[in-house]
Amino acid sequence: MQFLNGITLLLVYQLVGEITVRLAGVPIPGPVLGMVMLFMTLWIRGKTPESVEQASSALLSHLSLLFVPAGVGMMAHFDRIAEEWVPITLALLLSTVITLVATALIMQVTTRWLVGPLANGEEAGDE
Structure with missing residues (x-):
């Protein structure tokens, strides 16, 4: 229940x-x-x-089962994917690089923001 x-x-x-x-x-x-x-x-x-x-x-x-419809869709549209493989590949590569760079920058900013005062020898309660 x-x-x-x-x-x-x-x-x-x-x-x-x-x-x-x-x-x-x-x-x-x-x-x-x-x-x-x-x-x-x-x-x-x-x-x-x-x-x-x-x-x-x-x-x-059961998350792996939820990817079955996506796989079936790719097979159903395989001809179109084969025709457009260059733009699809470029979009995947470019979006991956942009995501990695954005994640790294956000991690650096967040780390400086959270760890910055502690790295300078200040205690958490000091101002």
Whole structure:
């Protein structure tokens, strides 16, 4: 019963995200907005309900099955992918490099911000 309660709650957040996106015309996917809303709710509560934890663990244990539709889609559109392999490859490589650079820069800024005062010999309470 815990699993059903958890999966229902996850689907309700997805539905609320979809409805919000359609009503507000926000240019992001509804499930992403629902996930952000769920994250904010869990962050405010400070803990994850047992039902959500059980449902999410069950979904994560079968995560590989969720990639099957994507693989089928790639095989169904293999001809188009074969025709457009150069732009697809360039987009993948460029987006990977941009992501790596952005992640490295964010990590450096965050590390300086969090560790900076401690690295200068100051204690956490000193100003």
